[in-house]
Amino acid sequence: MENRVRQRLTREDWVRGAIEALQERGADGVKIVVIADRLGVTSGSFYWHFKGLRELLDCLLEYWEVELTDAIIERAMGFSGPPEDRILDLMLQVIENDAAAPDHAISVWSRSDPTAKRVFERTLRKRFDFAGWMFRQTGLSDRQAAIRGRLMVAYLTGEFSTGLKSNRRWRDIVRDEFKVLASPAA
Numbered sequence: 403m404e405n406r407v408r409q410r411l412t413r414e415d416w417v418r419g420a421i422e423a424l425q426e427r428g429a430d431g432v433k434i435v436v437i438a439d440r441l442g443v444t445s446g447s448f449y450w451h452f453k454g455l456r457e458l459l460d461c462l463l464e465y466w467e468v469e470l471t472d473a474i475i476e477r478a479m480g481f482s483g484p485p486e487d488r489i490l491d492l493m494l495q496v497i498e499n500d501a502a503a504p505d506h507a508i509s510v511w512s513r514s515d516p517t518a519k520r521v522f523e524r525t526l527r528k529r530f531d532f533a534g535w536m537f538r539q540t541g542l543s544d545r546q547a548a549i550r551g552r553l554m555v556a557y558l559t560g561e562f563s564t565g566l567k568s569n570r571r572w573r574d575i576v577r578d579e580f581k582v583l584a585s586p587a588a
Contacts, residue, residue: 411441413451413461420462421504429511429518432459463521466508470501471525475532485539490580492536493558497576502562529555540584550583557583 419437427436434455438445452458474495481488496502512522533551538544557579566572 416451417461417465420458424507466504467525486584489536493576496558502559505559
């Protein structure tokens with residue numbers, strides 16, 4: 403994150419800084435001083451927005467669930483084209499916006515933090531359920547839709563780790579992989 407000297411930071415700036423720290427250093431590496439340094443401010447600035455580190459961590463989880471899951475689901479629900487196009491649009495949006503970037507770090511963190519575990523499991527369930535629903539809308543059976551939905555969610559989570567977006571043809575690659583996911587049931 404670029405340094406922001408003499409600019410008033412928002413809670414979201416701190417949350418995004420915490421997400422970056424979590425991705426780079428793990429949960430134990432999410433420290434107020436580290437994030438403040440990245441943001442180019444003193445750690446005292448933190449206390450204008452949060453009572454303590456736990457509140458920041460809770461806001462990080464809320465941001466991940468609401469902004470990087472619920473908002474994407476809401477947008478996809480409002481998609482007015484064919485069901486197959488809705489799936490492809492969601493896949494492209496997730497990759498384009500790096501929406502799955504924090505997933506692995508939150509998964510690891512959820513193994514040692516009960517709050518992170520609850521949010522991780524709830525959010526993953528939302529993703530699986532919605533992905534399954536999207537595939538059912540294409541005419542697949544409940545079983546096939548659930549399987550493909552899980553595969554899509556796992557694929558999107560994993561593709562961030564592969565650096566797919568650094569390939570200038572990433573959109574074509576996603577389209578090709580979508581065709582495999584959406585192909586008629588075997």
